[in-house]
Amino acid sequence: MAARSAFRRALPWLPRSPVASSLRQAHHVPSQRPFSTSLSASTPNPSSSKDPSVPDYAIPDPSRPTHFGFQTVTEAEKRERVAGVFASVAESYDRMNDLMSFGWHRVWKDHFVASLNPGFSPLGDPPRAPQHILDIAGGTGDIAFRLLHTAHVVNGNPDVRVTMSDINRAMLTVGKHRAARQLPASQQAALSFVEANAEDLTKARPLVPYPPDHSTSPDEYTGSEQPFFDPATATTGIPDASVDLYTVAFGIRNFSNIPAALREARRVLKPGGVFACLEFSKVVSSHPAGALFDAVYKEWSFRAIPLIGQLVAADRDSYQYLVESIARFPSQDEFRDMILDAGFVVAGDGYENLTGGVAAIHKGMKPRE
């Protein structure tokens, strides 16, 4: 129960139809806040953040009572439970990706990152320059972790740092928890988390976990109860020409203004920097096998996925949305042309189809002026 609600809260970009939300209200009124923040942090006092003296509620006390859903538990228990919830969110999220792609998404992500070969640097003169990678719509970290692994381990280049960014603080918080569990310290040190809307990267702020955990002091906690990044809280931004590689995987179709996001990508990239996008795409139906696959895949995605979604996460609408957003996304050629229109140059056709076009990788380079 908690996991399901958390899942929905972690994916709030999913639109809610009136019917769906009223249904949800009916079912979930008692659990609209499945895990509230700790008692203290849930009532942040704006003036207290200016107060230099640390309020006593800011000092973690594992035995202090706090809220978890409707239960009162100790902070220590809550930490554990929150971690548990996030684990199941992430799990549910992975399962969703598996279902959407027949499990292919792992293969595609591996290929995506391998084809970018981050951190590859022939030893030569002048010595290699550090690389900065920006993983947009980074979600729970699937791409960022792979990028770090390839750069640091495969290419043995520690001079690569990754900034993981997402508009959804809850997803990013899951990513941060996962990073803490899965990554070696050196890679964690090279990874940072930033809240931002891909359509306007001039406004950003370092991740304030959502819901806040007790490693965040209430002083820092300026976040609202919204899991979405609020541009009014921005403290920083991604500077012009500061990024070598911009990645976005299974994120761009959710953006409401794709051209704006592409312009921002161009702005933050250095000349010579690469934009790389992995996304569900249009099955190539000119090929007889492709046509068959297309028919089967459409049938599968429109009928089976929402049904399975209902079983897995009791959230048919969300899955329906995902399927429809994939169907609405432009074709390979159209999206390539959008990338060109944003001022990138491409090589070859500008894209590579994966699994007959179920997904595709698009890339563009920011030219020198």
Added chain:
Amino acid sequence: MSSPAIPRPASVAAMRRILRPARLPQRPVTATPESCRSVCSGAAATRPGALNASSLRSPPSRARIPRPHLQPAARSYHSHDHPPPPGPFTPAESALLSAAYKRVPEHGFTQEALALGARDAGLLEISPAVFPGDGVFALIRWHLYTQRTALADTVDEVAAGTPAGPAGVAERVERLTWERLRANEAIVGRWQEALAIMAQPSHIPASLGELAQLADDILYLAGDVSVDPSWYTKRASLSAIYAAAELFQTTDTSPGFRETRAFLQRRLAEAAQAGAAVRSVGQWAGFTAGAVVNVLRSKGLRI
């Protein structure tokens, strides 16, 4: 496929637009199928002076022209059963590949050459990631394409003093083929590895396509005007001979590749005598398999 129309390979139509050697016979223009002229456009866009900018993909100058594809109708009985030739390169590709190519003699057709080239071009080490598939194969295609199209620039010099008539054609074929082989000089030490990459299943069509184009260009530049069925056999056997000579060249240590030229001349003479058996694809595959085996052996594999 069975149409006895005048064969009109892709590259030549484009080349003719930029190169009109007054002394060399032209094929009758009336025979140019319109479909072919359109699909063949843009085969020679990268060399300086080439005017065809229509398929360059960059915001200011792009025109959305599909990449050249050989329509079935445009395929005459030079049964090139391969995908379109590795046509012109986009500006991004040209910038990266021309710089990386300079690094090939030292670093081979490798990711290293690409990254160093990117740096030389004022770009970033990550820039070669922009290639959708394999940047290394693009670098090989760059070599094949630029050296093939460069033949057109040297044809006047190379053909100077050759007689008219069939004997002249044969002589020019030999000289042009030799000219092309000489263009391998800077990278010859890296060429066996490149052949091994070209022999990967996903690259074979494009590699064979380039080879067929080369034979076609050489015969065209040499002034071969035959439109009879020998049109195909000549191209096929020249492809096979070139591929064999090139492989020979990768192991040739004689000064100025003397041995390679002698090898080339022997093969051409044999072909003229035997009436040229057509085994180009099979032979090419065989030769390339040989190269693959050599490369694997050099890497310590016992085969």
